[in-house]
Amino acid sequence: MRYDSHCRIYGQFFGVTPEQFKAHGTPLPYDCVAFLGGATDIEHEGHLIDVTPLVEAAVALLPENREGHLDVIDHRAWSITRYFIKNKTVKEETFDLDNILEHTKNDGNW
Template identity: 35%
Template sequence: MEDVRVYGDFHRITPKIYEQIKDANPFDQVEYDGDVLRVDHEGHYLMIDDFIEAIRDLLPENGYGHVEYIDQLDWVVTRYTIKPGKIEEKIVLIDNVVDAHQRNYGL
């Protein structure tokens, strides 16, 4: 089993912004279409703080992003919401995510 799974998407990433952050990108899989940057990683622990801070500092006024960092060993999901100049972090136990989904949608 992998240690972590990390998925993210960042919107309003211009080619100029992408050029500024691409060398700092720690993700294995990267998809960029000229406006949206999608990243993905499954494997060992990954340090993403510097990368999401760089995006935070470069996002235009209408830019935003989200990252789901799933720690499969500690059984915790950290959800990051990135906006210009701001990163919000919310930690949720994976069991709570499953329980909430089951309560709202069933199995």
């Protein structure tokens, strides 16, 4: 399968608005940003974007009892990096796209 874009980025952050990200100094340079049901939803398809500022802002902005996640699918490296943010900490994991279901079967993907 061939993709015209370099990457796809999907994320959801509960309890923080796009305006809070912007006020924090982290505007969201993504194709689609929406605030629905108490969560900021992010979608991007195109060139690879450095997500470090977004992840750092999410750590700073997310309330203690809320969480968020970000998936970065890199078509050139054929990998997915998942960032899970909760209680001011980040868990980052990278997997080969061919084996993603094996790594996430305990997350309801099996």
